[in-house]
Amino acid sequence: MSYLSTQSYKGTRDYYPQDKLLQNYIFATWRRVAESYGYEEYMTPLLESFDLFAAKTGQEIVNEQTYSFTDRGDRQVVIRPEMTPGVSRMVAARRQEMAYPARLYSIANFMRYERPQKGREREFWQMNVDLFGVEGLEADIEIISMADAIMKAFGATEKMFTIKVNSRTLIDVMMCDYLELDVMQAALMIKLFDRKDKMSHEEFRDAAADIFDDGKATEGLGRIAKLVGAKTMQELPKLVRESKPVQDVQQLFDQLRLRGTHSAVFDITLMRGFDYYTDVVFEVFDLHPDNRRAMFGGGRYDGLVSLFGVDTVPTVGMAPGATMMEEFLTTHKLVPKLRPATEAYMLVLGDKTLPAAQSLATRLRAEGVRVAVDITGRKLDKQLKSAIKLNVPFLLFVGETEIAEDRYTVKFTAEASEHKMSFERLVATIHDHRVQDDEAAVNRLFDV
Amino acid sequence: MSYLSTQSYKGTRDYYPQDKLLQNYIFATWRRVAESYGYEEYMTPLLESFDLFAAKTGQEIVNEQTYSFTDRGDRQVVIRPEMTPGVSRMVAARRQEMAYPARLYSIANFMRYERPQKGREREFWQMNVDLFGVEGLEADIEIISMADAIMKAFGATEKMFTIKVNSRTLIDVMMCDYLELDVMQAALMIKLFDRKDKMSHEEFRDAAADIFDDGKATEGLGRIAKLVGAKTMQELPKLVRESKPVQDVQQLFDQLRLRGTHSAVFDITLMRGFDYYTDVVFEVFDLHPDNRRAMFGGGRYDGLVSLFGVDTVPTVGMAPGATMMEEFLTTHKLVPKLRPATEAYMLVLGDKTLPAAQSLATRLRAEGVRVAVDITGRKLDKQLKSAIKLNVPFLLFVGETEIAEDRYTVKFTAEASEHKMSFERLVATIHDHRVQDDEAAVNRLFDV
Numbered sequence: 087m088s089y090l091s092t093q094s095y096k097g098t099r100d101y102y103p104q105d106k107l108l109q110n111y112i113f114a115t116w117r118r119v120a121e122s123y124g125y126e127e128y129m130t131p132l133l134e135s136f137d138l139f140a141a142k143t144g145q146e147i148v149n150e151q152t153y154s155f156t157d158r159g160d161r162q163v164v165i166r167p168e169m170t171p172g173v174s175r176m177v178a179a180r181r182q183e184m185a186y187p188a189r190l191y192s193i194a195n196f197m198r199y200e201r202p203q204k205g206r207e208r209e210f211w212q213m214n215v216d217l218f219g220v221e222g223l224e225a226d227i228e229i230i231s232m233a234d235a236i237m238k239a240f241g242a243t244e245k246m247f248t249i250k251v252n253s254r255t256l257i258d259v260m261m262c263d264y265l266e267l268d269v270m271q272a273a274l275m276i277k278l279f280d281r282k283d284k285m286s287h288e289e290f291r292d293a294a295a296d297i298f299d300d301g302k303a304t305e306g307l308g309r310i311a312k313l314v315g316a317k318t319m320q321e322l323p324k325l326v327r328e329s330k331p332v333q334d335v336q337q338l339f340d341q342l343r344l345r346g347t348h349s350a351v352f353d354i355t356l357m358r359g360f361d362y363y364t365d366v367v368f369e370v371f372d373l374h375p376d377n378r379r380a381m382f383g384g385g386r387y388d389g390l391v392s393l394f395g396v397d398t399v400p401t402v403g404m405a406p407g408a409t410m411m412e413e414f415l416t417t418h419k420l421v422p423k424l425r426p427a428t429e430a431y432m433l434v435l436g437d438k439t440l441p442a443a444q445s446l447a448t449r450l451r452a453e454g455v456r457v458a459v460d461i462t463g464r465k466l467d468k469q470l471k472s473a474i475k476l477n478v479p480f481l482l483f484v485g486e487t488e489i490a491e492d493r494y495t496v497k498f499t500a501e502a503s504e505h506k507m508s509f510e511r512l513v514a515t516i517h518d519h520r521v522q523d524d525e526a527a528v529n530r531l532f533d534v
Numbered sequence: 535m536s537y538l539s540t541q542s543y544k545g546t547r548d549y550y551p552q553d554k555l556l557q558n559y560i561f562a563t564w565r566r567v568a569e570s571y572g573y574e575e576y577m578t579p580l581l582e583s584f585d586l587f588a589a590k591t592g593q594e595i596v597n598e599q600t601y602s603f604t605d606r607g608d609r610q611v612v613i614r615p616e617m618t619p620g621v622s623r624m625v626a627a628r629r630q631e632m633a634y635p636a637r638l639y640s641i642a643n644f645m646r647y648e649r650p651q652k653g654r655e656r657e658f659w660q661m662n663v664d665l666f667g668v669e670g671l672e673a674d675i676e677i678i679s680m681a682d683a684i685m686k687a688f689g690a691t692e693k694m695f696t697i698k699v700n701s702r703t704l705i706d707v708m709m710c711d712y713l714e715l716d717v718m719q720a721a722l723m724i725k726l727f728d729r730k731d732k733m734s735h736e737e738f739r740d741a742a743a744d745i746f747d748d749g750k751a752t753e754g755l756g757r758i759a760k761l762v763g764a765k766t767m768q769e770l771p772k773l774v775r776e777s778k779p780v781q782d783v784q785q786l787f788d789q790l791r792l793r794g795t796h797s798a799v800f801d802i803t804l805m806r807g808f809d810y811y812t813d814v815v816f817e818v819f820d821l822h823p824d825n826r827r828a829m830f831g832g833g834r835y836d837g838l839v840s841l842f843g844v845d846t847v848p849t850v851g852m853a854p855g856a857t858m859m860e861e862f863l864t865t866h867k868l869v870p871k872l873r874p875a876t877e878a879y880m881l882v883l884g885d886k887t888l889p890a891a892q893s894l895a896t897r898l899r900a901e902g903v904r905v906a907v908d909i910t911g912r913k914l915d916k917q918l919k920s921a922i923k924l925n926v927p928f929l930l931f932v933g934e935t936e937i938a939e940d941r942y943t944v945k946f947t948a949e950a951s952e953h954k955m956s957f958e959r960l961v962a963t964i965h966d967h968r969v970q971d972d973e974a975a976v977n978r979l980f981d982v
Contacts, residue, residue, distance in 0.1 A: 458572020
């Protein structure tokens with residue numbers, strides 16, 4: 087017979103304990119920030135009806151990137167490629183009963199059939215944070231503040247990232263009132279702005295000129311130059327500057343600064359997800375010279391819940407992803423030293439010691455210590471080799487003498503020191519070590 | 535246009551925050567027990583190649599119950615219906631580098647196309663715990679002890695559940711040496727034993743008689759009666775009782791009792807997963823009169839890793855499921871009072887108080903308090919209604935006076951008491967409350 091392949095499915099990863107530790111660190115940090123703002127966890131099913139995504143998700147994703155198929159009962163289903171349709175469905179189902187503002191988060195896996203590349207996988211994990219039921223700017227401020235808090239919780243400083251902010255309604259003012267485009271022309275121009283960074287100046291200019299009505303291109307291009315040249319909102323042309331959307335965005339920045347979020351900047355070229363977002367949009371951007379790129383984003387999408395036939399629920403959300411976050415941490419050397427959950431590895435010496443060693447392990451577990459027992463009966467050097475590979479902080483050597491005396495030889499691997507100590511002192515030593523670890527973690531989170 | 539349905543996909547559940555809290559309690563309890571024994575978390579991808587399951591999983595599951603389909607690149611894939619093939623693949627891929635014993639656990643979702651019914655869902659969550667690399671009985675003892683520890687960590691007593699134990703090698707002795715069946719007959723007899731509880735005595739007897747060679751049925755049925763009549767291993771016929779497999783199982787029970795696991799009982803009719811398990815098998819069984827049923831099981835499966843073309847790795851594992859666990863907790867009234875993650879809900883009084891309230895929230899978060907701010911600007915009664923629906927333990931009332939004095943009106947909802955206190959006292963009060971909660975959780979885990 088032929089053997090099975092040990093390869094994982096294309097574009098997906100196996101998480102060995104060391105990889106999972108890092109992913110869990112990312113999840114725990116996300117979770118801690120989200121919960122510190124009062125968000126509660128929820129979960130949707132892995133599969134959703136195809137209709138749910140056909141209605142809302144961008145056509146490229148639905149037609150080319152979903153894992154969709156027909157189930158054994160002839161239902162057309164899709165492995166979720168994103169969370170917002172699912173969570174909107176849940177909110178719509180309990181539109182009346184829920185408490186508002188509804189603050190919801192989830193950490194889940196998603197699948198898209200894409201060409202696998204750096205930072206992009208077919209199965210990916212992300213947190214979704216959504217605030218339902220608040221129309222005003224306070225909701226946008228909260229979500230953008232949290233994006234900033236998440237980055238800082240990982241130890242990032244404001245030199246390492248920026249949050250680009252724009253607004254759909256502001257763009258509408260620019261396109262319709264200032265550039266005097268109709269809806270179709272505006273849509274084309276938005277798409278063009280979105281691709282601007284990937285084009286030469288000349289390509290952009292020619293494509294933009296083509297969008298205007300005959301005879302209006304020259305003036306139009308002049309106006310575009312003024313828009314793109316504006317590095318702050320104050321530099322925008324008067325008609326745009328004095329519009330309500332710009333004043334809203336200005337207020338958003340004022341409020342963010344007041345609350346210590348200085349990483350947000352206005353970026354008129356940010357056109358992220360305009361099929362979908364209805365007002366403020368933002369994108370967290372890595373500033374590292376080797377890795378300049380969009381990491382994750384969010385914004386306001388007020389229309390989704392009403393697709394289920396209930397009253398509109400204003401919503402602002404965002405979705406940081408684990409793979410991008412991992413790359414950011416690696417590039418900026420922010421990955422902390424991660425220890426396995428296991429605190430002690432018990433090396434058992436002598437043929438008849440195992441039952442007593444197991445009793446000791448039971449006593450340690452009753453004190454909350456996480457302990458693995460070497461139950462192989464191998465020679466000490468082989469047991470030691472396993473313990474070292476596992477990177478466990480404390481090694482306990484248990485032989486007949488130790489059992490008889492109820493005193494144990496303990497090696498703290500970080501210091502290569504070895505002590506003989508009582509059971510009580512052993513428990514206290516391991517607990518102290520854990521408290522220090524926890525404190526370091528909390529400091530990392532809030533020392534911003 | 536027609537509206538989208540708010541229904542989740544058939545056989546799956548939406549987890550609203552209250553549901554997710556209970557699921558997270560189950561996950562956290564599993565995780566705590568697994569980690570207390572030195573198990574480390576891993577994760578496999580959601581999709582695996584179809585071949586992986588075709589090779590090993592029971593034919594019924596593969597042909598009738600998998601969510602399998604062809605991807606856009608013409609690969610035949612399957613949404614994982616179980617974890618063991620995936621984790622075996624991961625171990626095989628690093629057969630040489632891994633430290634043994636390798637103690638691995640995961641908590642993940644799976645899908646099977648089954649008729650949805652009580653306790654059985656198309657998408658289900660389970661923990662997988664596997665111990666790789668130990669040939670001896672110590673591995674079986676460890677996994678069965680953990681099954682017992684998991685039940686007790688949820689507050690179950692030995693009156694509420696039992697762990698039925700049997701062994702594949704013991705059954706082989708019974709079938710081949712004692713009943714003198716050939717391999718084909720033995721396979722049929724095992725299937726028959728497995729269905730025994732669902733048949734009448736007469737149906738079982740007639741079906742059993744058909745399996746024996748001509749003229750051997752009468753004697754054979756007599757022997758089966760002796761086997762089934764044995765309530766302990768001592769009552770087994772001498773030939774069986776003195777075989778090595780029975781002596782091993784006897785030693786297993788002795789060791790389990792020595793370590794305080796009294797819930798395990800020998801059950802000769804347990805034939806769980808014999809396509810697959812190679813030696814000891816067990817099944818945790820709910821003893822509640824309204825809910826007598828198998829909850830989860832496990833056993834030794836030594837052959838799987840070698841299907842990937844590497845040397846055999848002896849393995850013992852088990853997989854408790856969240857839905858069955860939830861039903862067990864509900865039936866036995868073991869569901870604890872679960873609080874949301876949010877500790878404080880800030881009610882903001884007056885039009886101009888919000889910025890100061892937000893500063894207070896930032897200070898509280900810096901002290902590790904999880905606080906939601908009501909940013910709606912609604913009247914107090916509406917804010918209060920949301921706070922109560924959310925079931926948050928502390929309500930903070932923040933108006934102009936409170937801000938000016940830096941003293942806050944705090945209502946502890948469990949006691950309906952209301953106090954005015956300084957920022958420092960407020961932080962201390964919330965922290966104390968959390969410590970009590972944590973201690974209660976730890977006591978629940980280890981007070982067994």
